[in-house]
Amino acid sequence: MSSPKTFAIRTFGCQMNEHDSERLAGLFVADGMVRATSEAEADVIVLNTCTIRENADLKLYSALGQLKALKEERPELQIAVGGCMAQKDRGAVLQRANWVDVVFGTHNLASAPSLLRRSVSEGPLVEVLDAPDPLASRDMAPALYAVRELPFAAWMTIQTGCDNTCAYCIVPSVRGGEISRPLGDLIEEATMLASSGVSEITVLGQNVNSYGRDLTRRRPLFAELLRALGQVPGIERIRFTSPHPKDLSSETIAAMAETPTVCTQLHLPLQSGSNRVLSAMRRGYKVERYVATLAAARAAVADLAVTTDLIVGFPGETDEEFDETLAVVAACEFDLAYTFIFSPREGTRAADMRDAFVSDDVIKERFERLKDVTDRSALRRHQARVGRREEVLVEGPSRRNEQMLSGRTRQGKLIHFPLSEGAARAGSLVSVDVTYGAPYHLLGEMVEVLRAPRHKIRVPLLSSR
Numbered sequence: 001m002s003s004p005k006t007f008a009i010r011t012f013g014c015q016m017n018e019h020d021s022e023r024l025a026g027l028f029v030a031d032g033m034v035r036a037t038s039e040a041e042a043d044v045i046v047l048n049t050c051t052i053r054e055n056a057d058l059k060l061y062s063a064l065g066q067l068k069a070l071k072e073e074r075p076e077l078q079i080a081v082g083g084c085m086a087q088k089d090r091g092a093v094l095q096r097a098n099w100v101d102v103v104f105g106t107h108n109l110a111s112a113p114s115l116l117r118r119s120v121s122e123g124p125l126v127e128v129l130d131a132p133d134p135l136a137s138r139d140m141a142p143a144l145y146a147v148r149e150l151p152f153a154a155w156m157t158i159q160t161g162c163d164n165t166c167a168y169c170i171v172p173s174v175r176g177g178e179i180s181r182p183l184g185d186l187i188e189e190a191t192m193l194a195s196s197g198v199s200e201i202t203v204l205g206q207n208v209n210s211y212g213r214d215l216t217r218r219r220p221l222f223a224e225l226l227r228a229l230g231q232v233p234g235i236e237r238i239r240f241t242s243p244h245p246k247d248l249s250s251e252t253i254a255a256m257a258e259t260p261t262v263c264t265q266l267h268l269p270l271q272s273g274s275n276r277v278l279s280a281m282r283r284g285y286k287v288e289r290y291v292a293t294l295a296a297a298r299a300a301v302a303d304l305a306v307t308t309d310l311i312v313g314f315p316g317e318t319d320e321e322f323d324e325t326l327a328v329v330a331a332c333e334f335d336l337a338y339t340f341i342f343s344p345r346e347g348t349r350a351a352d353m354r355d356a357f358v359s360d361d362v363i364k365e366r367f368e369r370l371k372d373v374t375d376r377s378a379l380r381r382h383q384a385r386v387g388r389r390e391e392v393l394v395e396g397p398s399r400r401n402e403q404m405l406s407g408r409t410r411q412g413k414l415i416h417f418p419l420s421e422g423a424a425r426a427g428s429l430v431s432v433d434v435t436y437g438a439p440y441h442l443l444g445e446m447v448e449v450l451r452a453p454r455h456k457i458r459v460p461l462l463s464s465r
């Protein structure tokens with residue numbers, strides 16, 4: 001019997017893409033393939049691409065350039081490109097890199113295994129649908145069969161696409177309009193995930209707050225979804241990303257406050273602290289409304305950690321407007337900020353604002369100033385945790401120090417603590433006293449194991465030979 005084919009997946013971009021890669025891995029495993037120990041040994045290499053982050057084109061085509069040498073060495077190697085760049089470039093991927101075997105779009109994830117099989121005899125194949133197939137709708141196949149990095153924590157995609165028109169964003173044109181999965185399906189999926197030992201679910205969508213508007217033709221169902229997920233036995237932690245500030249409703253804030261399993265964490269992308277820039281970005285809110293929404297969330301949800309996204313150097317951003325951003329960011333005291341340098345995405349409104357592009361030198365200087373402010377508030381917020389006892393879900397040994405364990409607090413903060421006698425295992429819930437706060441992590445001492453892991457631990461079968 002021939003040995004099974006092996007695969008490797010390289011993921012670019014956001015959590016949605018990470019989750020798509022997990023689902024892709026699940027589809028490959030279901031198709032009889034096994035994960036390779038490295039790309040060098042894989043029979044199939046998939047690049048799951050992203051168009052949102054900087055230099056997406058450069059990243060994809062330089063990765064393909066590296067893989068060309070591997071393909072020349074091993075012509076039987078199959079290379080596939082999926083995700084947003086595949087959706088955008090389609091057949092052009094093959095024109096620029098004719099050593100690619102398969103290109104599949106964001107709505108064609110479920111077809112990847114069969115496309116790879118067919119391409120062995122048929123040659124290079126491109127399959128990119130513009131919208132989900134209404135009959136199959138398999139691009140939103142549930143997360144149940146995903147091969148997850150952490151067996152006790154799962155992502156759950158509740159919607160795809162986006163109905164907004166942010167001037168810098170390419171998501172609506174590559175992923176299409178919002179399509180929500182039925183609420184009943186999501187609860188069923190969460191129940192099955194819980195029965196397989198998953199205790200933490202992160203709900204994913206481009207704009208989770210408008211979840212369900214397409215199902216009801218008007219009314220979003222996100223607050224109902226949070227409350228319903230809160231009733232699923234075994235699901236102890238619920239996180240979500242991202243809500244759009246213009247759509248974060250009082251109903252959702254109330255659902256967060258009143259559902260004990262919804263974690264005390266909110267990612268609320270500000271993007272800019274200047275009303276003129278926000279308007280040019282077509283974000284649909286003003287600074288005053290953002291600040292009021294944030295205050296309402298903090299007032300309702302005790303001990304809420306808030307993170308944000310910020311763009312530096314949006315076309316036309318003046319020194320004064322950037323200073324407004326600095327002031328708003330300082331006042332908001334975020335726990336963490338993801339700061340991005342504006343980079344034009346072909347096909348977006350902002351990419352056509354060439355005359356107003358801010359020079360690289362100015363952007364670099366603003367980026368450093370902004371990072372100083374966000375790091376300072378993150379440090380203050382984390383130092384304020386020192387002396388507190390946190391509930392931590394253990395993720396496993398620390399990546400940098402095997403003598404330490406790492407986990408996440410209910411606020412989503414990364415915390416490291418020393419291994420100890422009778423130590424907790426990955427998937428355990430433990431209590432940890434915080435002893436030190438840095439801008440991006442906490443340190444602590446474990447107090448006790450609150451709950452042992454609930455997920456099934458796979459024991460490899462030994463050969464009887």
Ligand code: SF4
Nearest residue numbers: 162164166169171206
């Ligand atoms: S809300 Fe704006 S930034 Fe987010 S995915 Fe939609 S268009 Fe893009």
